[in-house]
Every structure is written in structure tokens, then in C-alpha cells.
Amino acid sequence: MGNLLEHIGIEKDRLHFSWISSAEATKFVKVAKEVTESVKALGPNNRLVKKLG
Amino acid sequence: MDSLTDKIRTLCTGLLKDGKVDMIVGFKKGTIPMSSCPCVARTPEQAKELIWDSNCTLNLANYLTNRKEKIGVVAKGCDSRNIVNHIIENKVTRENLYIIGVPCDGMVDKRKIRALFNDDITLFSEENNKLFVETASEKKELDKQDFLKNNCTTCIHRNPVIYDELAADPVEEQKIENRFADVIKIENMSSDDKWNYFNDLIKDCIRCYACRNACPLCYCPTCFVDESNPQWVGKGQDINDVRTFHLLRAYHCAGRCTDCGACEEACPMDIHVRAFTRKLVKDSCEIFDWEPGLDPNKRPALDTFNPDDPDGFIK
Amino acid sequence: MKVIKIDKQNWTGGIDKSRENYQIFGPVKDKEHFVFKKLNLKEYPDMENALSVLSPKSILFPQSEKILAASLDESQDDHHIMKRVATDYSPRAVIGIMPCDAKAVQLVKLNFDTDDYRDPYWCDAYEATTFVGLAVNKPSIYDFTLSMGSGPFAEEGLDVLLVDCKDHFLAKVLSEKGDAFLKASGFTSEADADKSAKLINEIKNQAEKAIDAEKVKTEKLKEKSxxxxxxxxxxxxxxxxxxxxxxxxxxxxxxxxxxxxxxxxxxxxxxxxxxxxxxxxxxxxxxxxxxxxxxxxxxxxxxxxxxxxxxxxxxxxxxxxxxxxxxxxxxxxxxxxxxxxxxxxxxxxxxx
Known part of the structure; x- marks a missing residue:
């Protein structure tokens, strides 16, 4: 799915996959930070966003 | 080609006469030049209408599901792979089918041929890899090889992978240098270019769903775009809704698509819809070493878990 | 019957002149096929009778048409009240429509414009439209209009019928709307009525000969149960x-x-x-x-x-x-x- 989205022009860094156990608080924080930073770097997304009429 | 037609007719007439099948699914001649019509033959008489030529482009696996009869089916390489898919997905049983395999040397792209002429094509015939095409004012002899459908030019499974009988000797499989050159070209684009490329690709889509309905994989009782209670996808011509349709339909075909090209063949707006599915064909090939529709006894890539599946995308 | 002669060298100039008063729609090539669409400046209708994939019905009846809108903002007095959206119904001319497609508009009209119901969106668009047809000199092999109550030179539903006569068009004026359009385009040079009728008839007979009207039969449909x-x-x-x-x-x-x-x-x-x-x-x-x-x-x-x-x-x-x-x-x-x-x-x- 990630590959196909990237293929049609959704930047790779907008979609993240991760496996975090409920015991891995530090990892959760780390991943959340990474996600936020990489999405922020890309700026707001206008793709695949429907505007009405 | 004529000998193939004869052979198919003889085989099918025999099957019907001997009561080995209740019906044959094959092609009959179309009513306009460069066309064919999927048809059913229930009597030896009707089996005489069956034909085979380079216009038998659609995928007959599409016509086999939800039937009770014992069916004889005429199947080229890609059709046979979709029959294997159907068997794996429990849409048909092997015992209920009699497969007449047709080794295939590619189907012709009627759009490429029409583009050569100013007038309507009035006559089309073929012999030994030569095509003879006529309009009211012109006549051309063409090499079939130059006018194959795009998916046929990269096909490496021309011979049926499953059959009860072959209508001809197997053909030599193509050795393709770079099978996914078209996909790689898109992969190398920037995100903006990719986005624009696919926008331009689907801008003419009229959502007639011919691509979906011609596809043997698309057999969901209710397609996600037809869900109405509640509705899942907007039904207008908003490009985001159109894109959602193409994107999700493609993804539903991941690890199942045989690149038979029926979707593109059916599209009235000449949209290169395979641009979506080709990426998935390439990925399933490269990531999982999986080519769908080759072996009814193997579970598909997206249906199985292996501890050594590549997982580079998960952090 | 008034017939106007239009020299082809004046054609694009006339179309441009008509843009002052009309939105122009017509067939143009897009990628590999023909589409009917609203033409921008410098775009001119293709006048070769190419069969567009989609018919021109979309000019009156778009595939997806916004008809009503409402605000859901409850602080507004008229929240949740559906109101008709503004649509441009200024005069439009469809140029190069095939005679059979113009007849089709008349058939669609039976549905959208009845004594009991009048579809405002379709009817307003219809009333704004002038249909400038192009007779089909060379019918395609798929053309069976003659069997279906139309034909390559049929006039039903048209305001003007253009006939391609090599270096010029002869324009048969079929309604006041048509007359007004030709005037607005500066096409005013009247042709000799008898002579042009004869020429048009010759081309028409030639065109109709190309269609086998016996190939598709409809005469018994009505009496069938x-x-x-x-x-x-x-x-x-x-x-x-x-x-x-x-x-x-x-x-x-x-x-x-x-x-x-x-x-x-x-x-x-x-x-x-x-x-x-x-x-x-x-x-x-x-x-x-x-x-x-x-x-x-x-x-x-x-x-x-x-x-x-x-x-x-x-x-x-x-x-x-x-x-x-x-x-x-x-x-x-x-x-x-x-x-x-x-x-x-x-x-x-x-x-x-």
C-alpha cells in the first residue's frame, strides 16, 4: 500500500508503519516524533483531499 | 489462426457431443472489424461459431463464476492464470472445468492499428504474423509483432499453465530484457511528476467501470464504490473520488493481477489503467518472488506469512 | 429557405466574432479521441465529423452537475435550505454537432420538458443553446441513422445545418436562433437558394447512399407484443x-x-x-x-x-x-x- 501510494505521488514520508508493544513507551515517543518531524518537513498535504464543489 | 479456429471447433463439438461439458465459453466473431464477442455454445451446432484470432483479447475467466454447469473454456495463457486464481480463491472448482488451452502469440491492439488510418477499418485478416487491414481508401500489410497490445509485449506466460487439452503446440516464451521498464520510468519521477502523471491519466475517466467489470478478479458481490448504505466513495466526477476508485481497485488486485490487459481493452476512454496494477505486479514479483496464477496448490503472497518476509518498511 | 455561404477562409474569424455573444462548444481532439467541450479562445471545432467517444449530450446534461447548495451554519437564517446554484446560462452555440446527435437532444427533451414536469437545469441550458450542425458527407461504417428516423443531413433539432462544400460551407438557416447566430458571426452572404439547394441535395444523396438503410429494421417494433x-x-x-x-x-x-x-x-x-x-x-x-x-x-x-x-x-x-x-x-x-x-x-x- 505504501509503495502504491508513493507510486502515484504521495510522498513516502507521509505514511509510516511501525510495530510498537504497549511496553515500549520510549519507542512510541521516538516514532511519534519521527512521524511528526517528517510530515512537518513536507508541509500540508493537498493530495487525496477532496474539496467540495 | 484458421487452423486454431478449426481445432477449437472440433474439440468443442466433440466435448458437447460426448456430454463431457454442458457448455463452452469461447469467442465468436464480432459484428465489426477487429472485434470478438465472448459467447456460450451449448450445442455442437453453436460450437461451429467459435473462432480464434488476434482479437480474442478479453479474459474469459470472467465468465466462469457462479455457474452450476460443467464448463468447457477456451483459454489463452492469461485466461488460464486467472482460472488458477479462481481455483485458489474458491470461485470455481477444477473438476467443473474442461480447459482447452490455446498457446498465444499475443493479441493485437486495435487502437494502435486504428491510429494508422484516417477512415474506419472495413476489413481485418491475418496470416503467419502478418495483418491485412483495409479501409475504404487504403490497404496496409502490417507485422503483427509491431502492433501487439502493450501487456502482450511483456508477457512471459503465453502458454496456458493449466489445461486438459491444447489446441496447438506450445509457443516459445518471450525473453524480456527489462519487463518493468514502464514502471521504473514512473518510479524515477519526482512525487510531483508522479502525481501529475496519474492525474492526467485518469482525467477522462467516466466511471463506467468497464475496467472493473472486464476484470476476472473483480467479482465482489458489492464493489466498494457501489456500497450505498452507508456510501463509501463519492459518486461524482471529483478527481479525488475517481482516483480513489482506481487506487483501491488496483490494490484489491495486488498479488492477483496477471496483467491480462482486459481492463485497458474494455476502457472506452483509452485510459492506461494498467499503470496502477503494473506497479503491484512488479512489487509482488520483486518483494515476494510471486507471480500470480501459476500453481493452484500455492497460496498467494498476500495470503501467507513467512517469518522471512521482507519487512523493511516497518520501523 | 435561407442559405448562407461561408468561405472557409472566413470561418475561424466568424467563430471568433461569435464569441462576443456566445460561449462556443464543439468537438476537439484530446489525446487520441474526440470530445465535445467548451472551447477556449484560439480553439476551434473540428469540422471533420469525427465521432466523439461521448456524445454532446453533456453540454445540456453534464455527467456531474451541481444543482443545489445549502449552508449548514446554524447561525445563518437560511441554514439547511437548499438553493439553486449560479450556473452560466448565457447564450451558447454547439458547433459541429452531427444531425443525429441534435435529434437525440429532441428525444431527451421529451423527458426533461413535459407538461407536468420541467427540469429547470436542462431546460435553461437548452434554451440558451443554438445548435449548429454539420451534415455528414462521409458517414462512418457504424452510422445507421437512416434506420432510426434521422440521417446524415437530417435537420430535426438543428438551428443551422452546415454543409461542407470543399472551399466553403453552405449554411441552411433553420430557425431564428440560427439566423441570430450567423448574424453574430458576421456570416451574412446569402447564396442562391435554388442552386445551393441542388448542390446540397447532390451531396446528401451521395452521403445517404453510403448507409444501408435496410440493414437495421424497426418497422415492426410497434406492433410486437x-x-x-x-x-x-x-x-x-x-x-x-x-x-x-x-x-x-x-x-x-x-x-x-x-x-x-x-x-x-x-x-x-x-x-x-x-x-x-x-x-x-x-x-x-x-x-x-x-x-x-x-x-x-x-x-x-x-x-x-x-x-x-x-x-x-x-x-x-x-x-x-x-x-x-x-x-x-x-x-x-x-x-x-x-x-x-x-x-x-x-x-x-x-x-x-
């Missing part, structure tokens, strides 16, 4: 190849069915209508989940019975097919309305 045709056994085999896509209905100039949809986002709500297709099971799905046309064979039968029998019986205006040939060309599985029409026309009830 509706129930017997409905119950005929041929539908099963005829519908076998159908994949139930909407191609035939979408490319058809006379298919008029639509679906109403509401969408909301934030404080905005819009209602719009989309082309619908009787080929889709969803078309007849009831809220109760019952579907009276759940099977493919029922849907295929519906389409052809509607065009070639129900319509014939209800309106007594011929078939709801004008013979343009689009569905014949574009059906992915070669379901050919010409053959089905003949099958229906020659059908004799089977012995019980």
Missing part, C-alpha cells in the same frame, strides 16, 4: 457476453437517467446529479434491499426494451436510438444494438 418480447428466450444468450459496465449508456446521446447525490463538508452541503446507468445493479436497488433487476439479463433487456419498445409505445416518436453507432464501437464485448434491434423486430412468439 410487449409481454412476448419481454419474455423472449433470446435475451439470455444476447446478454451472456455483457459485463454490465456503463459504457453503452454513457456514450449514448439519448440515455437520460441520472442519480441524485448529496455531499457535505464542514458547513457546506451540495446536491448534485450524476449520469446513472441501468446496467448497474445499484440503479434499481431499493432501500428495502430488494432489487427488481438483480440479474444481468434483466438489465440488458431493460436497456434495449426501453430504447426500442417502451419508448416507441409511450411516445410514438420512433425509437430512442438515433443510430450514431457509438455503443457499437465502444462496447467492450461487441453487443451490437443493430443486431438486437433486428432480432426484436423480427421476433415471432415461441410456441408454448
Amino acid at each position: 410487449l409481454l412476448e418480447l419481454h419474455g423472449a428466450s433470446f435475451w439470455e444468450d444476447l446478454s451472456f457476453s455483457c459485463i454490465n459496465c456503463g459504457t453503452c449508456t454513457f456514450v449514448c446521446p439519448t440515455c437520460w437517467c441520472f442519480d441524485i447525490q448529496d455531499e457535505t463538508k464542514g458547513k457546506k452541503a451540495v446536491r448534485f446529479r450524476n449520469w446513472d446507468s441501468c446496467m448497474s445493479p445499484l440503479f434499481t436497488l431499493h432501500a428495502s434491499s430488494h432489487n427488481p433487476r438483480a440479474e444481468k439479463v434483466q438489465r440488458v433487456r431493460q436497456r434495449f426494451m426501453h430504447k426500442l419498445k417502451y419508448f416507441v409505445d409511450k411516445y410514438d416518436q420512433g425509437t430512442m436510438c438515433v443510430g450514431c453507432g457509438r455503443c457499437v464501437v465502444h462496447c467492450p464485448v461487441n453487443i451490437d444494438i443493430r443486431e438486437i434491434c433486428n432480432t426484436m423486430n423480427s421476433y415471432e412468439a415461441e410456441q408454448a
